[in-house]
Amino acid sequence: MISENQIVVVGGGIAGLCAAIAARHLGASVHLLDNSPAALRGGNARHARNFRVVHSEPTQFAPDRYQAAEFLAELDSVTGGGSDHTLAERLVAGSETLVPWLMANGVAMQPPSLGVVPYSRRTVFPLGGGKAMINALYRTAAALGIAVSNDANVSALHECTSGWTVEIDAPDGKTSAIEARTVIICAGSPGADPEWLHRHHGAAGDGLVIRGTPYADGRLLEQLFAMGASAVGDPTASHMVAVDARGPRFDGGIVTRITAIPYGMVVDASGARIDAVGAGQEPTHYARWGPRIAACERQTAYLILDADGLQRAAPQAFAPIEAASVSALAATLGLESAALETAVASFNATPPAGARPLTCTPFAAYPMRAGITFVHHGVAVDDRLRVVWTDGRCKDTLFAAGMIMAANVLRRGYLAGLGLTLAAVFGRLAGEEAARHVVR
Ligand SMILES: Cc1cc2nc3c(=O)[nH]c(=O)nc-3n(C[C@H](O)[C@H](O)[C@H](O)COP(=O)(O)OP(=O)(O)OC[C@H]3O[C@@H](n4cnc5c(N)ncnc54)[C@H](O)[C@@H]3O)c2cc1C
Structure with missing residues (x-):
């Protein structure tokens, strides 16, 4: 009625x-x-x-x-x-x-x-x-x-x-x-x-994490467009943050966010350092890293820390992956050992402003993906x-x-x-x- x-x-x-x-x-x-x-x-x-x-x-x-x-x-x-x-x-x-x-x-x-x-x-x-x-x-x-x-x-x-x-x-x-x-x-x-992400991002969409509810699937929005409603904005532009790759694909919420990036160095899936200008120490640095990780091969990157960085960073939801040496860490992560050692050596030779060289054992890593907020x-x-x-x-x-x-x-x-x-x-x-x- x-x-x-x-x-x-x-x-x-x-x-x-x-x-x-x-x-x-x-x-x-x-x-x-x-x-x-x-x-x-x-x-x-x-x-x-x-x-x-x-x-x-x-x-x-x-x-x-x-x-x-x-x-x-x-x-x-x-x-x-x-x-x-x-x-x-x-x-x-x-x-x-x-x-x-x-x-x-x-x-x-x-x-x-x-x-x-x-x-x-x-x-x-x-x-x-x-x-x-x-x-x-x-x-x-x-x-x-x-x-x-x-x-x-x-x-x-x-x-x-x-x-x-x-x-x-x-x-x-x-x-x-x-x-x-x-x-x-x-x-x-x-x-x-996932189907919407794939349509707008191609294969890269399959590697993206959705930080929030799986129920806001956008299908009603598509219905509105089909009925003749006007669209605004860009479906390929998102607010994304660095999240732990071991978290759930949906609804991981705030706790899977990786906030320890200023205490270490980020490498891509080949073990090469991602040298990011202007994505350093500020409290919301993880939001700058989201799009960078999304642009990486397999939409995956790794935060590499040493024992000192790990100790200074706030605890994360998942335990860090630890190893006694850089090469052992590379082996655990499935990265090319020589590439990771070269990346650490270059980082240590000229650490970015505010960062410390990675020298204290054990070494540690967090695997990261890009998580979409909206x-x-x-x-x-x-x-x-x-x-x-x-x-x-x-x-x-x-x-x-x-x-x-x-x-x-x-x-x-x-x-x-x-x-x-x-x-x-x-x-x-x-x-x-x-x-x-x-x-x-
Ligand atoms: C992890 C995370 C942390 C955040 N932290 C903050 C923060 O600290 N501060 C801040 O300002 N913002 C934060 N945000 C953003 C904020 O949560 C959102 O902007 C806000 O909650 C959006 O509200 P909404 O009602 O517009 O949409 P939503 O919260 O997405 O709600 C939409 C609702 O519609 C329902 N729905 C969808 N399609 C249909 C359908 N076809 N039929 C019936 N129901 C449907 C869904 O189930 C859902 O309940 C965060 C977001 C996330 C993911």
Whole structure:
């Protein structure tokens, strides 16, 4: 019945939850559909740690100040000015009220004094991490009377006289359909699909790791394009980081990230040193290494450390592979011994600024791959978050929010805490825009 599904939200990550809750607060009846099982609900926010938020004065959760102009300038700088300016301004303005809004909807935030979070004047951390935040928002959704269906994969949308018919596939192969006056698509960034990766990256796509949920597979995005929605961004451009090659292909989360690169040297699968300029000591160096590793043969590289570097680096999720000599390490890794010895000798002769020669035994290695966080590609939206069609028109009944439309403001580059902020702010705005349309 239409009256029971004024708004259908597709995707139960942070964007979908914020959209559903915001729309419900404005009086809409809302049904949220998510294709993951309940135990894995929440999309990639399960792995995430912090939001980037404007605060013109210090707050309990964010020390110092972080002004809107600063946020906008940083966004401009990392994207090379490639953002939709109106959307970027809505994002930054929306970040300022995000923390109180989330708290009013059950999310607890972490004061920096309460535990081990990196000091940051730009970002705030939900207490207990992303999973705790997601659980709190699902509790609020239930209390507000939002219908939630898990294991509900939306496979197609068809326009009908009353709005949209939404087709749903269940894991047992059964299909069903519900009707909605308005749909908000929050199905995440594409890329969590080996076939999609292969199509856009060729054989190199087979060697890429997906750091987040396997359920954001991008198939609904392809459906939108087939229906005539406009694309934005580049499917071959991704935010990637160095991850341990022994981690899972999907959903390894934050812990498989390799953060020890500044303490050693990186070689490729032939044992030759990858001499990377400008990818050294800064805290986010692993994001610079992602694309470099993706460009390597077999999309594999090795971080080589000595005992001193190993001791100075923070522990990693997987134990290092250790050996008494460089040649023994090469043999264990299956690398050409002479090539690795030459690489170590050349590194030791002129170590990069801030690095130490690799001389203390035992030697150690971490095998690495490139792990995708999100793809800079999605569906075009206007400044009200309505999907834009290839003829330039928009419908008042179809919205998109979250990483599926992130490329409208983030054609390239990244800023810490931006993914969650973008998804939550645009989710909330899309929910409000959609509710204004359906609630008279
Ligand atoms: C390992 C990792 C760590 C991160 N850390 C941070 C961080 O610290 N700070 C930060 O700001 N950002 C971080 N991010 C990014 C951040 O998590 C994402 O930007 C954000 O969670 C995206 O939210 P979303 O709702 O747009 O998409 P998603 O989280 O991808 O959610 C999409 C949802 O839609 C569902 N779905 C997909 N297709 C369908 C369909 N056809 N039918 C029904 N449901 C469907 C999926 O199951 C999923 O639940 C991290 C990402 C990863 C992978």
